[in-house]
Amino acid sequence: MAQIVGGIGSSHAPSIGSAWDKGLLQDPLWRPVFDGYAAARAWLAEQKPDLFVIVYNDHANRFFFDAYPTFALGVGDLHAQADEGYGKRDLPDLKGDPDFAWHIARSLVEDEFDPTICQEMTLDHGVLSFLPALADLAVPVIPLAVNVIQHPIPTARRLYRLGLALRRAIQTGPADRRVVVMGTGGLSHQLHGTQVGRFNAAWDNEFLDLLESDPERLAALPHRDWMERGGTEGVEMIMWLAMRGAMGPNPTRAFRNYQVPMTTGYGLLALNPDQVAVQPPST
């Protein structure tokens, strides 16, 4: 049956994608970032993944406020690139994994999650900024979009529990798959207001520490704390908790990188999952 073979936490930002597209791998500003992705890429390839489950957020590209989902799961055959308002980048559409994705839908709904199920999904920089630097784009993807841009947004605890539920869903999957779960967002950044451009390296590093060692403590943090420490837009860091939840009680670190190329904390973390058996549902 299916098994979880790795976890990746990564920042996402349009700038990563455009730096990648421009080939700035040796640029003094970007080299430390892309060196990190190269190292994580080598580790990832060793895990021989054949499915990525990616918990990310859409930035008002696939979804608008006429109907904005708290969670949206992509179950289609193909996930096209969204045009974010600047035209599309030269990237392939990503393959989906419909049978596995419908299984995840069933498992999540049975576990009292309420996703919007999408047979037509498009992906924005929430996935497509960092993924080309990290992974083979031929690997199928099941995207799970989270509302972190229009409050009310789900609690950090809900994201952590989503990860626990994803772990059960994947481990009971209908096909032999080697699955890597990714969570992406942040790290600290502030796009507007009197403190525009602030970041918080101390918090970003504390977050990376706690994510490994004490995710429950992060899960208990209210949104206000996330926003005060990491910025109103930095609240998207909570999505890493879904990846962490899917890793089981005691994952081990494979790789970690943290850089601040341009007023945004760029983090990258690779985890080897705990290999304990399927957990019982937590009610």
Add this chain to the structure above:
Amino acid sequence: MAQIVGGIGSSHAPSIGSAWDKGLLQDPLWRPVFDGYAAARAWLAEQKPDLFVIVYNDHANRFFFDAYPTFALGVGDLHAQADEGYGKRDLPDLKGDPDFAWHIARSLVEDEFDPTICQEMTLDHGVLSFLPALADLAVPVIPLAVNVIQHPIPTARRLYRLGLALRRAIQTGPADRRVVVMGTGGLSHQLHGTQVGRFNAAWDNEFLDLLESDPERLAALPHRDWMERGGTEGVEMIMWLAMRGAMGPNPTRAFRNYQVPMTTGYGLLALNPDQVAVQPPST
């Protein structure tokens, strides 16, 4: 502050709406149905409601399978009528209650529900078939649509818990409102297949009994049981559990009617809510 002053369970069906539009109030087939609505309408008016929260389902009119929400909450100023493929009926658009609806959104998300939040909502016969017979259409409505047409659909227990969460949300509402909560669907009916047209009056009446006396037992029923007893389309009866959950532990019956005008069990139930205080969150 806001208080819950009543609960209504009702079947919905295009036929109720077209019989109403044709003025078949004295028709031998329809009179027992509309006499029921007239009685419930008198009771409802006595409760002086100024807000309806309606848990219903869309029948692929507002939402399609490109992105089908498990739960969708309407927070707009106005909810227009959906064209279901036959042209629109002569009905006014329904008013919303945005401030109260956003409060409900916050409360539900805090309670770990994951609704899609809709600033543009249109309503189909899930609401508009029975509502004109029952209520003053000038009363504002907060619609909460449930996926019961594309499996996986939420469990009966999830619907009951949704009702418990709605009770907390309404009772902590930001404005002085007299709220009636409605749940609609079914009763037993089968629209296709070798047993097309079957209904199950014994089950419908048992359901109406249990809804009042032992909702936990209904909440524990798996979908297969609902479908075997009430039809694959009759599974939408689970939405009544959300209304029941919002009524508190011991509501009292104000009115009940059950008729079978045309191969579908048509039920109508009015409850006086239990007036106990706000319940603590159930984890």
Add this chain to the structure above:
Amino acid sequence: MTSPAHDIVSGALVFTGERSRLGYRLNRMAMSLTQPANRAAFQADEAAYMRAMGLDDVEIDRVLRRDWKAMLDNGGSIYLLLKIAGSVGHTLQQVGAHTGGITPEALAERNKKA
């Protein structure tokens, strides 16, 4: 509900994700008929309209023959079939009876017993 044997209840199909995927193009075409202009275009030339919506010849043929059972068996949602029915002047009873392999008269007889 993953295997076909498990998604049939009392002779009726449970509309699962797998069925929804199978019938996606048909259902999307049917959904488009909630717009009056699209209904008019469909009614003016059914086959041309469906071809423009990406349906293949087999799918188009099922609609042209009003083969509601075949549409349902191939992933049509009953709620979306009813929109096609509305556009071609068939009733809920005609559609339902056809999917059950009985005549509309036999279904009306069942109704009377209610």
Add this chain to the structure above:
Amino acid sequence: MTSPAHDIVSGALVFTGERSRLGYRLNRMAMSLTQPANRAAFQADEAAYMRAMGLDDVEIDRVLRRDWKAMLDNGGSIYLLLKIAGSVGHTLQQVGAHTGGITPEALAERNKKA
């Protein structure tokens, strides 16, 4: 987060439902710019395009003046303002600096300290 005082964190606006409601027309117009044809139409005649999208004169004027702070204060989502910015040739840095009442140069200086 119901009262305005509660939806400001460290000088930044929390994009609440109430703000989303207030800025709905502006944000919807911005969302439409994810379509290349709409971007071209907007660029050809900004005011006419926005009027056709239902914006009022005050809303249109804010866009014409590139008053990002006023757009944000009146319910614009930062992510949707960025789509307008893309269509008119402003950068993330220009938009962000304007909402913070600082110059793009001052923001660049902050960035360098990173």
